[in-house]
Amino acid sequence: MKGFHSNISGFYKLSMEERQKLLSSLTNLDQNDMKILKELGYFSATQIDTLIENVVGSYQLPFGLALNFKINNKDYIIPMVIEEPSVVAAASNAARMARKHGGFHSEEVKSIMISQIQITQLKDIEESKKVLQKNKEKLLKIANEQDPMLNELGGGARDIEIREINTNKGKMIILHLLVDVLDAMGANVVNTMAEAISPIIEDISRGRVYLRIVSNLATHRLAKSSATFDKEMLGGDEVVEGILNAYEFAAADPYRATTHNKGIMNGIVALTLATGNDTRAIEAGSHAYASLSGQYSPLTKFKVDSDGNLVGEIELPLALGIIGGMTKIHPMARIALKILNVKSAGELSQVGAALGLAQNVAALRALASEGIQKGHMALHSRNIAKVAGVPDALLEKVAQVMIKEKKIRVDYAKQILQRINDGENL
Ligand code: MEV
Secondary structure, eight states: OOTOOOSSSSSGOOEEEEEEHHHHHHHHOHHHHHHHHHOOOOOOOOHHTTTSOOOOOOOOEEEEEEEEEEETTTTEEEEEEEEEETTHHHHHHHHHHTTTTOOOOEEOOOOEEEEEEEEEOOOOOOHHHHHHHTTTHHHHHHHHHTTTHHHHOOOOOEEEEEEEEEETTEEEEEEEEEEOOBBBBOHHHHHHHHHHHHHHHHHHHEEEEEEEEEEEETTTTTTEEEEEEEEHHTTTHHHHHHHHHHHHHHHHOHHHHHHHHHHHHHHHHHHHHTTTOOHHHHHHHHHHHTTTTOOOOOOOEEEEEETOOOEEEEEEOOOOOOOOTTTTSSSSHHHHHHTOSSSSHHHHHHHHHHHHHHHHHHHHHHTTOOHHHHHHHHHHHHHHHHHHOOOGGGHHHHHHHHHTEEEEEEEEHHHHHHHHHHTOOO
16 A cells, blocks of 8 residues: 555544545545445434544444343343344343243342542551541542432442552552442443542542542442253253353363353343443453452353253343443434333343343353354355355355355355356256
């Protein structure tokens, strides 16, 4: 690419159209690429340009629906945004197996977020801890003055936790401000409160405050769900035994636990994205929670009941909101929340936990029986055929031949297409 460089100043000051033009002059994007780039879908140019910086386009992903979910005796259709084939079907399938035994039971989730305030350079750490504790009510009052509306609605700063940590820069006090953020994800409100009380904290503790920021390890916002999955629908005793073995494998081996939890996140992150929530916060919190014992562990647990059915449970922090952030701005997130019909952020987290559990059971069932590739390959082979330039009318045919002959490759899809065009009856 002749003349390509990334040293561009004032890019943000250009209109989106000007940015697109400049981009096209710098790269080898062709006319077709530029046409796609200019398609903003349901966003207006002004809307999308104010969401992040240096915007040049929008990016679409499939929006699918997981079905069959019954959680706390209420039916849910769960929107999922994900690029991976088989995930939505797998979750729906596992939900059907749980439905036979009453569906999922998810516990109430309190929307308590933690904001951390880092206090350093303390002369007398014990004395500082004491005086901070003594001034708790004063700190909570000032924190609550930052968001009168939250208070009116029944939320607000509730408590403080005082922790001492040892660091390479000496001992520090980490003050946790615990805030009931009600239906929000809550990062903004707790950060504002933490910043507001920090000067007073410096005053009373005689220390120096540096960081004042939400913790994504939301241990006061844990979501727990459990369900019984039908033995016969899973594939019988042998498959259940396989799932229990898979679980013990994950419990003993962080390499496996990572993939085990990745499967859980397939569901939870897809819901997080669909509802306009912060996927990175959910991922970071979940994986940190999985490591709290000192060993990275699975977020689910399994056993069998007296009839040999599989009983699963999941526990993880889930800071999902139904107001604030992108939840009400993103047109598809708004639709997702309407489809979900949840009345609170806590209810959304209850759904998230159930979905994560279902997703995990579906993956373990496939792994413990026919393997994961069979289900994957049906959709994957269609995608491969598409990449190979197979016309829509022949996609299914070409995909089926590739699956049958166990050769799912672009070059092979082209060969099959050629054979069909040559009149071969496949
Ligand atoms: C693939 O996206 C997810 C799985 O690897 C999860 C697992 O191994 O449990 C199938």
